[in-house]
Amino acid sequence: MKKIGFDNDLYLKTQSESIRKRIEQFGGKLYLEFGGKLFDDYHASRVLPGFKPDSKLQMLLQLKKEAEIVIVINSADIEKNKMRGDLGITYDLDVLRLIDLFRGVGLYVGSVVLTRYAEQSAAAAFEKKLEGLGVRVYRHYPIEGYPSNVEKIVSDEGLGKNDYIETERRLVVVTAPGPGSGKMAVCLSQLYHENKRGIKSGYAKFETFPIWNLPIRHAVNVAYEAATADLNDVNMIDPFHLEAYGTTTVNYNRDVEIFPVLQATFHKIYGASPYKSPTDMGVNMAGNCIIDDEAVTAAARQEIIRRYYTALCGQREGTVDDSTVLKLELLMNHAGITVSERPVIAAALERAEETGAPAAAMELPDGRIITGKTSPLLGASAALLLNALKALGRIADKTLLIPPEIIEPLQDLKVNHLGNHNPRLHTDEVLVALSICAFSSPTAERAMRQLSKLRGCELHSSVMLAQIDNKTLHKLGLNVTCEPRYQTKKLFHPK
Numbered sequence: 092m093k094k095i096g097f098d099n100d101l102y103l104k105t106q107s108e109s110i111r112k113r114i115e116q117f118g119g120k121l122y123l124e125f126g127g128k129l130f131d132d133y134h135a136s137r138v139l140p141g142f143k144p145d146s147k148l149q150m151l152l153q154l155k156k157e158a159e160i161v162i163v164i165n166s167a168d169i170e171k172n173k174m175r176g177d178l179g180i181t182y183d184l185d186v187l188r189l190i191d192l193f194r195g196v197g198l199y200v201g202s203v204v205l206t207r208y209a210e211q212s213a214a215a216a217f218e219k220k221l222e223g224l225g226v227r228v229y230r231h232y233p234i235e236g237y238p239s240n241v242e243k244i245v246s247d248e249g250l251g252k253n254d255y256i257e258t259e260r261r262l263v264v265v266t267a268p269g270p271g272s273g274k275m276a277v278c279l280s281q282l283y284h285e286n287k288r289g290i291k292s293g294y295a296k297f298e299t300f301p302i303w304n305l306p307i308r309h310a311v312n313v314a315y316e317a318a319t320a321d322l323n324d325v326n327m328i329d330p331f332h333l334e335a336y337g338t339t340t341v342n343y344n345r346d347v348e349i350f351p352v353l354q355a356t357f358h359k360i361y362g363a364s365p366y367k368s369p370t371d372m373g374v375n376m377a378g379n380c381i382i383d384d385e386a387v388t389a390a391a392r393q394e395i396i397r398r399y400y401t402a403l404c405g406q407r408e409g410t411v412d413d414s415t416v417l418k419l420e421l422l423m424n425h426a427g428i429t430v431s432e433r434p435v436i437a438a439a440l441e442r443a444e445e446t447g448a449p450a451a452a453m454e455l456p457d458g459r460i461i462t463g464k465t466s467p468l469l470g471a472s473a474a475l476l477l478n479a480l481k482a483l484g485r486i487a488d489k490t491l492l493i494p495p496e497i498i499e500p501l502q503d504l505k506v507n508h509l510g511n512h513n514p515r516l517h518t519d520e521v522l523v524a525l526s527i528c529a530f531s532s533p534t535a536e537r538a539m540r541q542l543s544k545l546r547g548c549e550l551h552s553s554v555m556l557a558q559i560d561n562k563t564l565h566k567l568g569l570n571v572t573c574e575p576r577y578q579t580k581k582l583f584h585p586k
Contacts, residue, residue: 096385097141097142097381097387098381105379105380106375107153109376111121113295113374121261123297125297126270126274126296126299127270127300129151129181130144133267134314134376139377141382147297147299151198155197158199159260159263160201161264161265163258163265163273163274164182165206165207169205170213183217186203189268201227201256202258205229208232231253241351245356255281270324279352279353279356292530295374299375303341304378304379311391312341314391314392320418321411324343325344328341331347332367334546340370342370343451395419396423396430396432400574402415402575429461442464449471450462453479454549456548459482461475463475469514469515470518472517472552473520477538477544479541485543486538493524517559517563518564522563547568550569551573552571554578556571
């Protein structure tokens with residue numbers, strides 16, 4: 092049974108109090124940069140066992156009457172179809188998803204900002220699409236010399252050339268589908284424009300990671316570096332905070348680099364800066380809510396291994412640079428982490444060696460390791476899924492949850508009518524078949540009741556999974572890793 096290492100109730104209480112104090116500090120209007128994910132923060136829930144994926148949202152709902160949302164997306168990310176790895180959708184589609192989700196819980200979405208806009212065709216098309224849907228869109232442009240040329244940045248030729256975002260409420264939450272979107276630059280731009288309009292406004296940052304009051308090499312902070320390895324983010328001691336207060340705190344390179352710009356902006360607006368360091372800008376209370384350091388350390392080490400395998404598979408597919416894999420290897424070596432800490436890896440590889448075919452392994456909540464092998468009827472991950480449900484439901488291993496007379500017609504449909512070459516059932520097809528069997532079979536129905544127990548379980552496959560299997564397993568809440576090898580030696584591998 093996985094240990095809880097984080098007090099989520101304490102977090103909601105202390106975090107909301109911290110944000111309210113910051114709003115009061117500025118008195119008029121606050122731009123609150125939300126780093127990470129407002130919805131579905133599964134990284135935080137994985138490395139901080141007990142953290143709820145929607146904790147930030149629940150906290151924000153307490154302020155919904157005075158808050159509006161501004162969603163930021165980097166135009167370059169639209170152009171290159173950047174994907175959210177956890178959801179398998181592009182950033183531009185995630186913007187639409189976020190708008191629907193925010194509106195669905197009663198939060199007001201004021202606008203979308205296209206940052207680093209340079210007439211990219213895909214960004215222009217997305218702008219037109221949003222406007223057709225009735226969403227206000229603003230453009231922010233690349234600034235020469237950003238972030239080092241402070242005089243140029245804080246001028247009419249810098250931030251001044253950006254569109255001014257019309258906002259209506261005193262708390263403006265600036266969020267994005269992922270990192271590197273330009274949220275802070277949007278906030279700085281607004282401070283500059285509003286000062287020219289005689290509007291007093293302030294800025295604060297809500298970034299869960301790195302956790303400022305944990306050691307720089309703590310596994311939770313290293314896991315953040317692993318999660319952003321492709322962005323070249325680096326955790327570092329905040330030199331401004333150390334100089335101002337003589338206290339060691341942790342921040343990351345982009346915030347440290349941009350801090351002089353923020354200070355210069357405040358100096359031009361108020362004559363002085365309310366912040367002496369990047370750490371001062373933050374309102375993050377997560378570090379104060381860790382109740383079991385051993386539990387969160389163990390969870391974070393597992394996350395680092397998962398990120399490593401994800402990068403290896405991306406490297407194999409040609410979507411991840413060699414430098415990203417190298418950085419993850421260095422992080423693991425420095426932290427003394429080896430793949431042997433993830434038991435499902437050895438179990439899956441051993442099963443594949445025994446059978447001479449792809450195999451998969453899962454670690455159940457009680458620590459048991461269950462495996463699945465490839466058969467004429469089922470792929471390895473589908474077989475593993477059924478084996479795990481039987482184990483959780485205390486169903487005899489030899490029990491057939493789905494009779495062959497149901498599987499075989501499905502295979503006939505796939506191969507002879509839908510044009511598939513692989514007759515074996517994928518995980519989604521197995522679940523549909525199992526749900527049909529559950530109508531008349533109490534045993535199958537008992538297996539179906541175990542599905543919720545899979546959330547948070549670890550799974551490893553001896554080959555890279557088909558996209559449909561990956562999506563299904565992630566929807567079930569499984570933490571999936573794969574060996575960076577294809578099941579066949581063919582050049583074309585359909586998703």
